[in-house]
Amino acid sequence: MRKSVIAVIALLPLLGGGCLAKTAVSLATLPVKATSKAADWTTTSQSESDRNYGRKVRKQEAREGRELKRQFEECRAQHRDDCDQYRPHAER
Numbered sequence: 001m002r003k004s005v006i007a008v009i010a011l012l013p014l015l016g017g018g019c020l021a022k023t024a025v026s027l028a029t030l031p032v033k034a035t036s037k038a039a040d041w042t043t044t045s046q047s048e049s050d051r052n053y054g055r056k057v058r059k060q061e062a063r064e065g066r067e068l069k070r071q072f073e074e075c076r077a078q079h080r081d082d083c084d085q086y087r088p089h090a091e092r
Contacts (some may be wrong), residue, residue, distance in 0.1 A: 068086055068087070071086040
């Protein structure tokens with residue numbers, strides 16, 4: 001009985017060695033992974049920049065379109081003849 005307990009205790013480091021080594025590697029690489037993740041969060045990629053710029057341009061064009069439409073409707077309400085300069089692009 002005593003020999004089997006000693007044998008099991010002697011084999012424990014061999015059986016758990018892979019887990020300990022993997023944990024040690026994970027702990028050693030953790031700062032590198034955290035730093036790279038932080039860099040990803042703080043920097044903007046070119047595709048993100050392009051997407052954000054496109055969204056900004058579309059919103060600006062939509063604002064300009066609404067403003068032109070409002071000016072056109074005001075001009076027509078005043079029965080003026082020079083309203084074509086305010087006509088939204090889709091109606092030209």
